Amino acid sequence: MKNRSRKNEGTSESFNKSDSIDRPKSKTMKKKQKNNLPRLGAGGLSLHAFANAKSKDNHYNPALIKKQREFYKNAKKVNKFKKLLKQQNEQNDVSLPQRMIESENGVEEDRDNNKKRIRKDASLRLEELYKKKHEEKEKERLEREAAIKAKKEEIEKAESRRKAMRDKMFKKTRKGQPVMKYRIEHLLETIQDSTKH
Template sequence: MWSSFFGFLIFILGLFVKLLVIFGVIVQLKLMINGNAFAERDLQIGKFRTTKRQSKVKRNSKLGGAAGLSLEAFINAKSNTSSCSSSNPALIKKRREFYENAKYVSKFKKKLKQQNQPNELSSAVRSSEEEKARIEREVILKAKKEERENAESCRKAARKKTFKNTCHGQLVLKYWIEHLSQTVQGSIGKSINKDL
């Protein structure tokens, strides 16, 4: 009796193994047909891969989205200009035009104020005075420049004389002594001028 029971049990186990082998072969054939490398892993784990669109829809539904903004949220976003003013080109253009207009208005007001004051000299008289002052400044600058050039040329000549050498490469002491005496006289003259 037990032998027939064990025989029956072994028969059922054999059928079960055969079914598993057949199921494995079917899965292998599906993998070969589809060519999907991830399908084998997913079947082993027990998960089935979803497409990107399905995952996005699932995520949006979890977040409570997928229906867009509510009307209130949309109105609040549109009315709040401070949040989008830095990136809105139309608002940037309006702001720039406003500042340019303000600049022109301030210039116009200054001109009106100048025209309304009769005590001011006329523009022709003022321009001639400015021209005279400019010419005087140019003359002063030119004189200073000439003086500087003359002093520089004198210094160069004196330096050339001071460092003049003999044919044997020694300094000519006559020019060296002249240079020293001139510097001493110049320093004495400056100190006398300071004392006065």
């Protein structure tokens, strides 16, 4: 038995040694490492680039690169905006030669008058709209106030009835006994109301 275990131990040791030292990396391991490189930053900076990362006369400064990118992005956006404005102005305005011809003929004055007239019409329409909305709001407010007044009157009437009923129900004789006349009337009224409904 001892001989067998020694043989097994020797073979297992020799197997482990060869496996860890001489064994080449498998293809799947290489693929995984290759796939992980971009995710991990593709190996990072070189030692030289890392050492000079924040120096003044360097070519690689992340903060400067970020500022430059933002500057270029903003410049692109501004240029796009200017182009759009220019296109809109070209569409809305008449070209320069036509303007010169119209100014000679006096058409430009008519256009100005038309613009003034359109502005006046628009202001009148806005004023009318404002008046209509104001009148509608005033009507709604008056209706609300009328409804609130009616509710208050109903509540006051109900409270006065209850107060009168309570005074009658709590009336007592000279000896301190309750007056049964009003209590019996109240019971009869409730019974009549229940039979009607």
